Amino acid sequence: MTVPRAALVTLAADDTDAFWRAAHAFDQRDIPPEAAVFETRDGTADLFGTPTNDANEISGHSTAISFARDYGISDAFLEFANIALLHSEPQRFRLIYRLKRRLRAEPHLLSIASDPDVANARALQRSVRRDMHKMTAFVRFRQIVADGAPLFVAWFEPDHHIVAATAPFFMRRFANMRWSILTPRRSAHWDLEHLVIGDGAARTDAPIGDPIEDVWRTYYANIFNPARLKVQAMRTEMPQKYWRNLPEAELIAPLVQSARRRAQSMIAAPPTVTRRTMPRAHVERELYGSECDTSELEMQKLATPRAAPEATLQALAVEETACRRCPLFAPATQVVPGQGAARARLMFVGEQPGDQEDIAGQPFVGPAGKVFNIALERVGIDRAACFVTNAVKHFKFEPRGKRRLHKKPNTSEIDHCRWWLDSERTLVRPELIIAMGATAAHGILGKTITVSSVRGQIQALNDREHLLVTVHPSYLLRLTDENEKRIQWRAFLADLAAAKTWLDEHSAHADAIS
Ligand code: URA
Numbered sequence: 437m438t439v440p441r442a443a444l445v446t447l448a449a450d451d452t453d454a455f456w457r458a459a460h461a462f463d464q465r466d467i468p469p470e471a472a473v474f475e476t477r478d479g480t481a482d483l484f485g486t487p488t489n490d491a492n493e494i495s496g497h498s499t500a501i502s503f504a505r506d507y508g509i510s511d512a513f514l515e516f517a518n519i520a521l522l523h524s525e526p527q528r529f530r531l532i533y534r535l536k537r538r539l540r541a542e543p544h545l546l547s548i549a550s551d552p553d554v555a556n557a558r559a560l561q562r563s564v565r566r567d568m569h570k571m572t573a574f575v576r577f578r579q580i581v582a583d584g585a586p587l588f589v590a591w592f593e594p595d596h597h598i599v600a601a602t603a604p605f606f607m608r609r610f611a612n613m614r615w616s617i618l619t620p621r622r623s624a625h626w627d628l629e630h631l632v633i634g635d636g637a638a639r640t641d642a643p644i645g646d647p648i649e650d651v652w653r654t655y656y657a658n659i660f661n662p663a664r665l666k667v668q669a670m671r672t673e674m675p676q677k678y679w680r681n682l683p684e685a686e687l688i689a690p691l692v693q694s695a696r697r698r699a700q701s702m703i704a705a706p707p708t709v710t711r712r713t714m715p716r717a718h719v720e721r722e723l724y725g726s727e728c729d730t731s732e733l734e735m736q737k738l739a740t741p742r743a744a745p746e747a748t749l750q751a752l753a754v755e756e757t758a759c760r761r762c763p764l765f766a767p768a769t770q771v772v773p774g775q776g777a778a779r780a781r782l783m784f785v786g787e788q789p790g791d792q793e794d795i796a797g798q799p800f801v802g803p804a805g806k807v808f809n810i811a812l813e814r815v816g817i818d819r820a821a822c823f824v825t826n827a828v829k830h831f832k833f834e835p836r837g838k839r840r841l842h843k844k845p846n847t848s849e850i851d852h853c854r855w856w857l858d859s860e861r862t863l864v865r866p867e868l869i870i871a872m873g874a875t876a877a878h879g880i881l882g883k884t885i886t887v888s889s890v891r892g893q894i895q896a897l898n899d900r901e902h903l904l905v906t907v908h909p910s911y912l913l914r915l916t917d918e919n920e921k922r923i924q925w926r927a928f929l930a931d932l933a934a935a936k937t938w939l940d941e942h943s944a945h946a947d948a949i950s
Pocket residue numbers: 786787788789790793798799800801802804805826910
């Protein structure tokens with residue numbers, strides 16, 4: 437009878453390179469998967485292995501070979517397995533080792549979804565990806581001062597070993613902040629130059645609260661729309677275990693409890709009267725209903741806007757940095773939030789940031805922005821008094837050599853990004869929105885229209901907002917016929933002038949547009 441040879445390796449739970457080195461060494465000794473034992477330093481062992489007494493310990497860093505690819509593993513398997521390996525399931529190492537060995541004889545194995553090993557590994561991969569997504573969405577930094585400078589510290593409890601793999605996301609998104617993310621098993625630190633992955637920490641090592649939390653709470657209360665409440669979706673997206681780290685979470689339960697009543701009273705309510713002109717008691721009755729009890733009233737007072745609109749737009753911009761609603765966030769350098777006067781009467785909506793906007797993080801600063809600025813100047817609109825934004829907040833492009841060629845966002849991307857555009861509209865409350873191009877019009881209306889069919893007309897969207905659709909400045913840049921260019925440029929100026937006249941005639945506020 438042949439006695440199976442056995443081997444043991446001890447590695448850090450998230451050290452995928454060490455795993456591949458060990459797997460390669462085991463493979464060379466023809467160690468069968470059932471005899472391979474992968475033990476992690478945090479104490480979780482693959483208990484079903486059969487190590488010999490003289491088990492062969494392979495140090496995680498004993499070999500100079502650093503890329504698993506050097507071990508003859510395909511890119512597709514490596515990419516997929518490296519995610520699955522971060523799962524906290526102790527059997528994950530043996531499973532991937534078994535797949536590695538089987539792939540030699542069954543090169544198309546990964547495409548057989550019904551294979552139990554493939555199905556198990558895919559399930560691990562999906563679960564790790566979900567956990568990584570949650571981390572990018574639910575980490576909340578608290579500001580402290582360390583070594584005389586601001587340091588942003590967050591506490592997070594992931595399910596899997598994802599901290600090192602997810603930290604580069606935070607490095608890119610918060611490159612200009614010094615931050616630390618503390619978790620029970622690992623910590624990640626960014627000092628503006630280096631990303632360091634260290635040991636775990638205790639919850640008490642993280643600060644408990646700071647003024648930023650007020651901004652999060654106010655923002656959340658502002659964007660909370662009871663008529664759109666989907667409790668199940670909220671629970672799936674924001675599992676309760678994360679709530680205790682989210683400053684806005686304390687609002688969720690009371691808002692959910694009172695949402696139905698608020699939604700019904702919103703439907704039944706007469707057309708809105710500007711709150712500033714209503715006596716305070718009347719405002720409270722309008723908002724909360726006369727029958728609501730005191731504690732609910734207190735809760736909902738908490739949920740009404742308290743901070744300045746600038747603060748809530750800032751919080752919205754921070755929230756946008758974690759957007760994963762569509763895949764456009766991944767290749768883009770950064771999100772480009774709307775910019776401008778927080779109480780602007782006039783909002784401009786473009787399509788999406790271009791190459792230069794993606795780098796600057798600001799809308800309309802590239803070639804189309806130059807045309808836009810000249811047009812505003814010609815008709816006497818002060819850009820600083822307006823709010824300028826885009827229907828889609830990430831740059832969509834196609835790499836072509838060193839260049840990034842603009843690609844039009846599709847309907848699904850526009851629809852996913854409406855969440856942000858709607859939030860900007862809710863916060864700024866413009867009286868007139870100028871949609872520049874079909875994408876912008878879709879972002880506002882939620883449906884596709886032809887620009888030429890409505891161009892230049894001012895239509896009411898609701899009791900406050902109005903819409904004027906015109907062409908996009910890039911359209912003017914693309915025209916090659918000089919005569920057509922002149923005609924379209926004049927028509928664009930005429931649309932902007934019509935908007936200015938309309939605002940002057942409907943001058944409800946003294947501030948805003950010059
Ligand atoms: N085009 C747009 O639609 N928006 C920008 O911000 C820049 C170019």
